[in-house]
Amino acid sequence: MATSHSSAELLEQLQLLSGQNVSDCYQCGCCTSGCPIGEAMDPPPSKAIRLLQLGKGYELLNSEGIWMCASCLVCGTRCPRAVDYARIAEACRALVLRSKKSKVDPDTVANPELEEIPQQAFIAAFRKSSV
Amino acid sequence: MRKYVYYPGCTLYTKARNLDLCARRAAEKVGFELTEMPSWNCCGAIYNATSDDLAAQVGPVRNLAKASQLGEKLVTLCAACYNVLKRVQDRLDQPGNEVESERLKTFVDEKWGPADEPQGHTERSVKVLHYLEVLKNDVGWDRVKEKVTKPLAKLKVASYYGCLMVRPKEVLGFDDAENPQVMDDLMRVLGAEPTKFDFKAECCGGYLVVNRREVAKAASQKILDNARAWGAEAIVTTCPLCQYNLDKLRVLTDGSLPVFYFTQLLGVAVGLNQDELGLEHNAGDTAGFLRSKGLI
Numbered sequence: 001m002a003t004s005h006s007s008a009e010l011l012e013q014l015q016l017l018s019g020q021n022v023s024d025c026y027q028c029g030c031c032t033s034g035c036p037i038g039e040a041m042d043p044p045p046s047k048a049i050r051l052l053q054l055g056k057g058y059e060l061l062n063s064e065g066i067w068m069c070a071s072c073l074v075c076g077t078r079c080p081r082a083v084d085y086a087r088i089a090e091a092c093r094a095l096v097l098r099s100k101k102s103k104v105d106p107d108t109v110a111n112p113e114l115e116e117i118p119q120q121a122f123i124a125a126f127r128k129s130s131v
Numbered sequence: 132m133r134k135y136v137y138y139p140g141c142t143l144y145t146k147a148r149n150l151d152l153c154a155r156r157a158a159e160k161v162g163f164e165l166t167e168m169p170s171w172n173c174c175g176a177i178y179n180a181t182s183d184d185l186a187a188q189v190g191p192v193r194n195l196a197k198a199s200q201l202g203e204k205l206v207t208l209c210a211a212c213y214n215v216l217k218r219v220q221d222r223l224d225q226p227g228n229e230v231e232s233e234r235l236k237t238f239v240d241e242k243w244g245p246a247d248e249p250q251g252h253t254e255r256s257v258k259v260l261h262y263l264e265v266l267k268n269d270v271g272w273d274r275v276k277e278k279v280t281k282p283l284a285k286l287k288v289a290s291y292y293g294c295l296m297v298r299p300k301e302v303l304g305f306d307d308a309e310n311p312q313v314m315d316d317l318m319r320v321l322g323a324e325p326t327k328f329d330f331k332a333e334c335c336g337g338y339l340v341v342n343r344r345e346v347a348k349a350a351s352q353k354i355l356d357n358a359r360a361w362g363a364e365a366i367v368t369t370c371p372l373c374q375y376n377l378d379k380l381r382v383l384t385d386g387s388l389p390v391f392y393f394t395q396l397l398g399v400a401v402g403l404n405q406d407e408l409g410l411e412h413n414a415g416d417t418a419g420f421l422r423s424k425g426l427i
Contacts, residue, residue: 017181036334036353040346068346071177072294072334077308090180104342111344116379118146118371120211123176124338127187 010057010095017091022052024081031075031085041068045075045085052088066092067103067129093128103129133269135260136202137165138194140212141173147209147371149409153398154208154262160401161270161278165206168198174215177338188235191219196241199257208262208394210295210370214303217259221302224256261296261305263313263369263393272320280402282322284424288396289328289363290314291354293373297332308332314367314393321400326361330354335376344380351376359388365420367393378414389417399426 005013015021031045038044043051043065051060060066069089076084096103106126111117143151155165172190179187194216198205207213223232236243243254266275292311300308311332315325333354336347355377358366366388368374378390391413398408405427410417421427 017183019182036350037336037339037346040343040349068339068343070294070334070337070339071180072337073298074294074332074334077298077300087180094181094184109342111341113344113379116146116375117340118142118375120140120142120176120209121338121341121372121375123141123173124211124372125341127175127177127179128338129342 007055007057010061011052011055013095014052014057014088014091017094018084018087020083020085020088022049022083022088025049025053025079025083026081028080030078030080031083034074034078036072036074037068037070041065045069045089049083049085049088061092061096065089066096071128097129097131100131102131106130132159133163134202135163135165135204135206135265136198136257137167138171138174138198138205138207138212138216139167140171140207140209141176142209142211142371146412147374147392149412150208150369150371150374150392150394153392153403153408154394156403156407157394157397157401158262158265160403161266161275163265163270166201168194168201168205171197174212176211176215178215178218185231185235185238188219188222189239191216192223192235193239193241195220195223195257195259196236196239196243199243199255200241200246203255203258205257205259206262206265207259208369210261210293211372213259213261213305214295218299218302220256220259261369263317264305266317267313272316275317276320279321279400281400281426283318283396283400284322284426286323286396286424286426287326287362287364288318288323289326289358289361289366290318290331290393291328291358291366291368291373291377291390292332293368293370294332294334294337295370314369317393317397318367321396323396326358326363328358328361328363330357335373337372337376340372340376340380347376348380351380355381355388363388365396366390367396369393374413389413389415389420391417 066089318325336350340347
């Protein structure tokens with residue numbers, strides 16, 4: 001990860017990649033309450049944005065939460081401030097992947113039903129979480 | 132007969148044959164023809180939303196260019212292909228995005244426009260449609276209704292759209308993002324009874340099934356339980372990944388809630404042969420279920 005950057009530079013980079021402005025968010029929590037994966041996502045969308053607002057971007061980059069977002073876009077669709085967290089999570093994943101670190105190594109996926117899963121799932125999963 | 136350029140995508144030739152075959156046959160029954168575009172490539176399966184990643188757009192851009200040579204409308208069935216191709220087309224057409232758009236078009240090195248036009252052709256972008264949009268807007272519900280030979284006998288069906296068909300709403304413009312209706316309308320036309328359902332457009336967990344199976348399973352189970360609570364006897368969908376997650380991932384405690392592709396029930400209603408429905412690719416005894424309802 002590009003740890004040589006200051007947290008302000010990191011935020012700028014994330015906002016550029018995602019096209020979102022994190023200070024637009026007023027923390028109503030609508031995104032988190034509607035997130036279908038919210039219970040399993042740490043941090044959930046609103047908290048993730050809060051971390052960025054507080055200058056804790058690296059904490060978010062190191063979190064599990066950014067890898068749990070399946071880009072269903074419910075959060076951004078319902079956001080009263082038009083902040084699209086799915087794009088922010090995408091930008092976070094992109095920065096990690098661009099430092100040549102895979103979250104998921106295709107060779108080590110252990111799933112008893114690999115043969116059955118439609119291939120679109122593999123392509124999507126590896127594009128989102130592998131270098 | 133109306134003709135459309137058809138983009139099947141990777142999954143429809145393998146895991147989702149039960150979505151593809153009956154769709155082509157049913158189309159002929161209601162009066163349109165799907166002609167597969169030659170030398171198509173993978174759509175990428177998921178849209179890349181980062182502002183600077185042009186490489187991820189190249190595959191879909193090439194498909195769009197190829198399709199533009201063949202016609203003005205490109206029809207898809209897979210929800211993921213629909214979502215990706217439509218969003219990439221929107222990205223190309225977005226005002227202010229001309230530089231990126233030009234770079235991508237130059238890179239794929241394909242002609243944009245009618246194949247039979249000489250040099251100096253007019254550039255045209257292709258309109259990406261979903262099969263359901265063709266049924267609703269081009270064929271029309273009345274015409275579909277005329278072709279129904281086996282009405283679905285008030286079968287209580289929950290229409291499950293998932294995320295990829297309806298969001299982002301401003302780009303896809305397919306239907307309402309919270310309470311979509313197109314598939315419900317089709318089911319009504321076919322003689323079924325669409326049920327209310329809270330999680331029509333809720334995510335099934337999607338590709339998380341690959342490495343976070345338990346998360347996708349929990350999300351899918353919630354959708355199934357809700358459909359059942361609303362009295363559904365069956366679910367219909369148009370996404371191979373939704374179909375897999377709902378149909379194959381659950382613990383099959385009983386087979387009372389089969390998960391069909393909408394094209395399979397369309398096929399039943401317009402009188403396709405059982406061997407054209409691909410029922411063997413669904414989990415559980417879907418043929419037995421349809422037989423018990425007097426539909427096959």
